[in-house]
Amino acid sequence: MGSTLAEKIIAKASGRESVSPGEFVTCAVDLAMMHDSGGPRRVEPILKRLDAKVWDPDKVVLITDHFVPPVDAMSAAILDLTRKWADANGITNFHDMQGICHVVLPERGHLSPGMFVVGGDSHSPTGGAFGSFMFGVGATDMAGVLVTGETWTKTPATIRVDIDGELGTGLSAKDIILHLCARIGMGGAEYQVIEYGGATVAAMSMTERMTLSNMAAELGAQAGLIAADATTTAYIEAAGGNPGNPAQWQGDADAKYLRTHTVDASALEPHVAAPHSPANSAPIDDHSTVAVDQAYIGACTGAKLEDLQMAAAVLKGRQVATGTRLLLAPASTRVTAAAAADGTLASLTAAGAILMPSGCGACAGYGAGILAEDEVCISSTARNFQGRMGAVSSKVYLGSPYTVAASAVAGRIADPREFLVGETS
Amino acid sequence: MNECGKAWVFGDNIDTDVLAPGLYMKGPLKVLAAHCLEAVDPDFAPNVEVGDVIVGGENFGIGSSREQAVQALQFLGVRTLIAKNFAGIFFRNALNFGVVALSCAEVDKITAGDQLSCDPEQGRITNHTTGETYACDPLPEQLLAMVTDGGLVDHLERRLAKKEHAS
The missing domain is CATH 3.30.499.10 (Aconitase, domain 3)
Structure with missing residues (x-):
């Protein structure tokens, strides 16, 4: 039996030939992203207590976006602490007040298909639009990653969402995902993976795909994946990133899905x-x-x-x-x-x-x-x-x-x- | 087996903005905790007692990755959470802080004020008020070990100490 895209990425990250839904595995983290709210101010006390250093500063991306720009002494102090931490820990991938982490991360070319990525924010599934397995974690989990370079996950099953048909005038990916929120419900994805596909998705720009992946969080999914194609490669290259080998990071034709939802985009209303x-x-x-x-x-x-x-x-x-x-x-x-x-x-x-x-x-x-x-x-x-x-x-x-x-x-x-x-x- | 605690019963989709409102996120935990669950039950934070048990419905803890949603409850004395099921990130966060989170299909049988105890290893909840017992998903061994250590940081501390000892 074949593997889904998520299973392939988790297998690679956990050093196994293949994985099955439900298996608990420990995965090597390719990239860890955090922001000013859940980042240094919360992980530093843990690193200090453990007397530990960041396992690989080049694999950390730090972005300030929550308390930006500071509006009072407390938020200013949080940003000051964040900057000093980046400097002290040799974090060169530090984007200070350049925008929201989920948008800045791909904009600066940090994501590639096949990566296993943790983000210290619940909208981390956004990165799935680039064929990366990216999911959100809390600050303590993030501290664990920073110390060890790895984290655990229960291998999720994959729910396929096939979207076909041309969106009408005045409609967008947001209408599709809001429609799915009503249909599937906020916990409906049960912390499994949502994998989007179909002709409508294939025709979408990366930014529209990001909207679908982003709100996989609202479906209760761990990740919201879209397999990479020529659109993905072009975006990553323009951002100065490395698209790697997108052909390797596709689900198999005989992969097993938990279930499949279909959406007719042409019939959708705002x-x-x-x-x-x-x-x-x-x-x-x-x-x-x-x-x-x-x-x-x-x-x-x-x-x-x-x-x-x-x-x-x-x-x-x-x-x-x-x-x-x-x-x-x-x-x-x-x-x-x-x-x-x-x-x-x-x-x-x-x-x-x-x-x-x-x-x-x-x-x-x-x-x-x-x-x-x-x-x-x-x-x-x-x-x-x-x-x-x-x-x-x-x-x-x-x-x-x-x-x-x-x-x-x-x-x-x-x-x-x-x-x-x-x-x- | 955990000690008995009084149940506080909530509905489906209790979200992290209700547990840890963004308006109070930059301040001290004490202030944030005072507003925990305020939007759905203003009586909760002032009256919850150490050892009380939170009982939720579907998708408890949906929303943000902010672990203050767990910490606010922990600050108020909550050590055990029972729900039909939990949002994924919240579930991880709870265990990372050594808070027991148990998924139980029979939560509808629990009434506010019932005295509950639980056994996360066996996957069993006892309602001492009604005399009923409910099955819940036991925590897998590796997660139970982390919770028993007091959470991820304590668990890592032990692990690193062992490594140092070995080398």
Whole structure:
């Protein structure tokens, strides 16, 4: 019997010929990524207690994004500690205030197909878009990796999601994943691997694929893999990375999947997830009377260059509604620069978007853009748990960048097709 | 066998933002813990006692990788978590801190305030209030060893000490 992509990567990392779902294995870690919140400030006390050093500084990538830019003495101290730790531990792959870790990591060419990667953040499945087995761990697990260069995993089974059909105007990967959140549920993937495939995925850019992989976390998956192809190779080469041998990192034709879900992308409508769960997702017309105080385009999920371009397609030549504010936090400094160069940023700011720093920002309630009691926000982010973006009684709806932009113009949750149909996309 | 503790019962999908709200993440654990589960039960943090047991439904601990979600509960005295099932990262984090996390299909039979004890090695939970026993997934040997040591750091400390001793 053949192996899935995940099984092949875990077999290589654990030094075995093959592995089967359910097997507990110890794996060598190819790359460990951490950020300012779960990183040095939490791992250093453990390293100190164990009197241990980082096993291989070249295999560590450190990115500041959570408390960026610092807004008070406590967050400033966390960033200061992070910088000093990078220096003291010889971490040369240190990207300080350059954007959100899940976007910066591939942007700087750190990921290749077949790698076994741990990330100190729950949206680490994003890296799976590059054919890497990347999953999130807490800071203590990360400290264990830093000391030993290895970690344990229970070999996951793989759930295949085949997506076919052409997405309609005003639809994107975000609508597909919100649809899957409703169908599969937040714990539905049972910490197994989701592997996306099909013609729609093959036709997607890397940034759209990253959105699918990113929100595998919301399905409760350990990882969200997409086998590498020519699109992957081209992205990695342009980022200055090493695409390795993508042909080696494909699932076998006779690999065994736990189950397979199919999605007809051509039949999909824009989706919105109501408070307080991504799984409360439904076609948008269910929510068209909801007025919004804040529209937020941000986070690793929803503020990559293509996400900004989607928003700009709606907002160009239009204005954000009176009584609604549109906050825009590009996912990285490179995204900001590229959006400035191609005119996207001008379309957004002319429409009234308020430009924010590149970081995790309001998404997780760490940065600027916090909601007051009872306020309503439509957001291109991944999670709308109660109290996550601010006050306990605030309400966050999740949608695609198209939908967030359309809602900002309408002042209520609005179907982007109302603005885009008839225009060439 | 763990000592008896009083059950606090919660529903499905208790997430890490509810367990460890982002607004308090940069501050001390004591402050964060005071807001643990506040959004779903404001009475929990002020009233939970050492040794009390958290009982959750499906997908307990979904969300962020922040292990403060475990630490806040631990700070408040919780040593045992029982749920229908746990979110993957949260499960790892709990064991890494030496907190016992047991998956049990029969959690619906537990009522708030019931006195519970558990045996993670045998995979058994005893409800001393009702006299019932429930089966749960036993922890595999290597994970049980880590939990028994007090968590991953204590476990590594032992392992490194052994290595040093050997060399």
